[in-house]
Amino acid sequence: RRALLEWGVPEILKTDDGADYVSRHIKRVLAGLEIHQEICPPFTPEAKPHIERSFKTFSHGIVELLDGYIGHDVAGRKDIEARRSFAERYGGDDSVRLNLTPEQLQEVCDTWALGIYEREVHSGFKGALAGKTPFEVANGWTGTIRRIENPRALDILLAGAPGGSGWRTVGKKGIAVEGRHYIAGELGGLIGDKVQVRYDEADVGRMFVFDADGGYL
Numbered sequence: 001r002r003a004l005l006e007w008g009v010p011e012i013l014k015t016d017d018g019a020d021y022v023s024r025h026i027k028r029v030l031a032g033l034e035i036h037q038e039i040c041p042p043f044t045p046e047a048k049p050h051i052e053r054s055f056k057t058f059s060h061g062i063v064e065l066l067d068g069y070i071g072h073d074v075a076g077r078k079d080i081e082a083r084r085s086f087a088e089r090y091g092g093d094d095s096v097r098l099n100l101t102p103e104q105l106q107e108v109c110d111t112w113a114l115g116i117y118e119r120e121v122h123s124g125f126k127g128a129l130a131g132k133t134p135f136e137v138a139n140g141w142t143g144t145i146r147r148i149e150n151p152r153a154l155d156i157l158l159a160g161a162p163g164g165s166g167w168r169t170v171g172k173k174g175i176a177v178e179g180r181h182y183i184a185g186e187l188g189g190l191i192g193d194k195v196q197v198r199y200d201e202a203d204v205g206r207m208f209v210f211d212a213d214g215g216y217l
Helices: 001-008 024-032 051-062 076-089 103-117 134-139 152-156 185-190
Strands: 012-015 036-039 165-168 175-177 180-182 194-199 207-210
Touching: 001 152, 024 036, 024 134, 036 185, 103 134, 152 165, 175 207
Parallel strands: 012 036
Antiparallel strands: 165 194, 175 180, 194 207
């Protein structure tokens, strides 16, 4: 959501074939935004080198500094645990271990990405990033950027759909979803019709309902 709002809507989204990335939910969102999905073949990290490099840069550039870090591999983890065990036996400061909440971790990630990584000159790169910061390269873009004008519409598009597809038939008691019934006056003349429903992530007592063509009801 944040990437779409801040960077704009891409023409192509390149992903691997993981279940999350080829799910009905993702395909529905991409279709709604008119984004073409390009799926990498299985077990081919070389097909997406930029994201693999990003993972490595992130894990070595900031993760090692965070409380609760346990190493990049088994050997590294054993070394860290051994140091912690030694400190615990002899009362060292390393025995104090702080954990981050998801919100705190997100704040650390944002600070690192926007305040450090985005502003560093990437001298080891070739092409557009050579000798420049990511911020400079992004600001130098002269092509068209397709912006999302209504963030609320994006929220509805990104909302999950019951059962994966979101299709339901309007009954006399309204729309049945996971043992609950949702009713509204606007559904009175639609009994027997098929509709699409989406969760309201902020309110379990409310659903967004659309007609078969995607029109908001």
